[in-house]
Amino acid sequence: MVPDRHARASKVDHDPRRRPSDGFRVLSSNRFRGLVEDAVAALPQRFSRPLTGAVVVVRDLPPPPMVDRDGEVVLATVDEGRLTVYRRPLEMRAETRGMLEETVMLAVAQAVSRAQGLDDDLDEFFD
DSSP: OOOTTHHHHHHHGGGGGSSSSOOOOOOOOHHHHHHHHHHTTTTTTTHHHHGTTOOOEEESSSSSBBOOOTSOBBEEEEETEEEEEHHHHHHHTOOSHHHHHHHHHHHHHHHHHHHHTTOSSOOOGGO
């Protein structure tokens, strides 16, 4: 076997082209909060009505256990008068700002539909 003269094997882990995306990160929590408020304002009325007067809370990570009943990471929750959105899991799912806006809107709509006991299939509501 020929030795690795150029040390390419040691650089593999550090090559950004070979790693998965780190997601789209918003510069500050205030900007992310604004993005969440814009997403809530753009929701169809069926989803935005339960959020009227609700306090928007942004947290970095969901509390343990971080998974919901389906085994997925919790992205947003709706409790009595409070919408809690978890920033890091949402940012990891998006590669651009547009994708992040769409992901936030879907996560909030899904949290509202679960809080109301509706089906999680949101395709019919965004037509």
